[in-house]
Amino acid sequence: MTTTEAPLSVDKPRSSTRPAARRSNFELYSWIFMRLSGVVLLFLVLGHMLIMLFLDGGVHRINFAFVAGRWASPFWQVWDLVMLWLAGLHGGNGLRTVINDYSRSDRTRFWLKMLLYCSIVLIVVLGTYVLFTFDPNIS
Amino acid sequence: MTAPTTNSTTADLPSDAPPVPEGATMVTVKIERYNPEVDDDLHWESYRIPALPSDRVLNLLHYIKWYIDGTLTFRRSCAHGVCGSDAMRINGVNRLACKVLMKDMFAKKGETTITVEPIKGLPVEKDLLVNMEPFFEAYRAIKPYLVATGNEPTRERIQSVAERERFDDTTKCILCAACTTSCPVYWSEGSYFGPAAIVNAHRFIFDSRDEAAEERLDILNDVDGVWRCRTTFNCTDACPRGIQVTKAIQEVKRALMFRRR
Structure with a gap:
């Protein structure tokens, strides 16, 4: 008869391997942010797609002049700015959750999240920069 | 049941097995x-x-x-x-x-x-x-016991019918782990507390006699707590006791958002 190598009792069954709660509301706020930004984005993105793809000739009329004309108005600038920030942070937070759920090792998790944060910062900052410094008279 | 044994190829059953009953x-x-x-x-x-x-x-x-x-x-x-x-x-x-x-x-x-x-x-x-230790580790982490300070009453701790009703559903848990091991978030990330631990935290958070609700809410507010729940309702479907598990998790979320019970 073979004997098993596994110990018959669990080692220190009462010792907790969890770190103490951090008393941070970050996860709470990110959860609320996802719901609120989702509702706002629904309106912003559907409006954006309606204007860009369907109304008044749709996608065929989009060119440099069309974009320049839109961004001459502060209303569309703010619309696009809010959409950019919300979409970037909403999508980024969603991906953060996916990475938290699915990465197997802490190192993979750390580096994937670093890559994610860098790309969010790059996209949001670059987009904001273009929105504020856009020059319709560029040659 | 008077139907004859269907599919009568019972020849490969072991010889010491009991006779195949009628209707089988x-x-x-x-x-x-x-x-x-x-x-x-x-x-x-x-x-x-x-x-x-x-x-x-x-x-x-x-x-x-x-x-x-x-x-x-x-x-x-x-x-x-x-x-x-x-x-x-x-x-x-x-x-x-x-x-x-x-x-x-x-x-x-x-x-x-x-x-x-x-x-x-x-x-x-x-x-x-299976090794149930990770499941019970999460269970112990949410302090699944009455925490009360002050002088112990000489008789029972009084509670109204409505106060008892508030957490009645989550007292039914038998810790079978059916809910926690049906949760896709728990499958991929075992550090998530899981539905069963949250259900048992709910049982004390909403108990008027207990005084450690804030502490348990803090524990479940962290990265491995209730915000990991994606409301897939697998846990509610799996619970053999019919506990509305997802509802309990949502109630803990609501308590965290408004810090009121």
């Missing part, structure tokens, strides 16, 4: 098995055995263990859906083997095949027996 049907039970002393990995094995409509899946497992292969390993104790020992994945969903009746499992046409797997997300020790 031959079914195939496909079990995911693993013996750490022999096998490299989990593998499926099938058994053709007779089943009555009044049998439970647990009876079929007993038949296999008692008459075909004594090495089949699984937990069971009371066999009446109260002790919570025999949670397993039956036909792809988490159920207690002692609460699933065969009359609900027979195929409409052709021969019935039932698959039985160990619950997912916990390390398999042998066959259907």
Whole structure:
């Protein structure tokens, strides 16, 4: 008869391997942010797609002049700015959750999240920069 | 039941097995098995055995263990859906083997095949027996006991009917792990507290006699707490006690948002 190598009792069954709660509301706020930004984005993105793809000739009329004309108005600038920030942070937070759920090792998790944060910062900052410094008279 | 035994190829049953009862049907039970002393990995094995409509899946497992292969390993104790020992994945969903009746499992046409797997997300020790320690570690972490300060009352701690009703649903938990091991978030990330731990935290958070609600809410507010829940409702579907698990988790979320009970 073979004997098993596994110990018959669990080692220190009462010792907790969890770190103490951090008393941070970050996860709470990110959860609320996802719901609120989702509702706002629904309106912003559907409006954006309606204007860009369907109304008044749709996608065929989009060119440099069309974009320049839109961004001459502060209303569309703010619309696009809010959409950019919300979409970037909403999508980024969603991906953060996916990475938290699915990465197997802490190192993979750390580096994937670093890559994610860098790309969010790059996209949001670059987009904001273009929105504020856009020059319709560029040659 | 007067129907004759259907599918009468019972020739390959062991000779010491009891006679096939009248009205029994031959079914195939496909079990995911693993013996750490022999096998490299989990593998499926099938058994053709007779089943009555009044049998439970647990009876079929007993038949296999008692008459075909004594090495089949699984937990069971009371066999009446109260002790919570025999949670397993039956036909792809988490159920207690002692609460699933065969009359609900027979195929409409052709021969019935039932698959039985160990619950997912916990390390398999042998066959259907898993290491429950990670599950109970999460359970202990939410302090599942009454915390009260001050002088102990000489008689019972008084509570109104409405106050008792507030957390009645979550007192029904039998810690079978069917909910936690049905949760896709728990499958991929075992550090998530899981539905069962949150249900048992809910049981004390909303108890008017308890004074550690804030502490438990802080624990569940962290990265491995309730915000990981994606409301897939797998836990509610899996609970053999009919606890509205997802609702309990949402109530803890609401308590965290508004810090009021």
